[in-house]
Amino acid sequence: MAMDEKFRQQLEENGADVEATLKRFMGNDAIYLKFLGKFPGDPNYANLGANMEAGNYEEAYKCAHALKGVVGNLGLTPIFENVSVLVEELRNKANADVDAALANEEWQKVKTVYEQFIAIINENIPQ
Secondary structure, eight states: OOOOHHHHHHHHHTTOOHHHHHHHTTTOHHHHHHHHHHGGGOTHHHHHHHHHHHTOHHHHHHHHHHHHHHHHHHTOHHHHHHHHHHHHHHTTOOGGGSOHHHHHHHHHHHHHHHHHHHHHHHHHSOO
């Protein structure tokens, strides 16, 4: 299955690096689409949200770090960039040392771009 041009355009217009990502996937659209299709089911985002809400920043860090790897591999650059800032804010800090206001502000940015991409993926790859 080849990537639909409209889908590719939507991804790129929202900041995804489709070209470089396809190179990582050896130019195989079908495999890239398969992994994009699985992305909405990845638990790291939901777990990150639950831990952010609970103020459990050490666990949130683990989820954010895992999510960073997933979105990096998928070329979802805007999510990657935002979650990277959150990862750095949470890295090696006890809960009391985290700037909760800053961490939550970064979490809101992650949510915004994540939801944009999930909507695009769900619109183009039936779950």
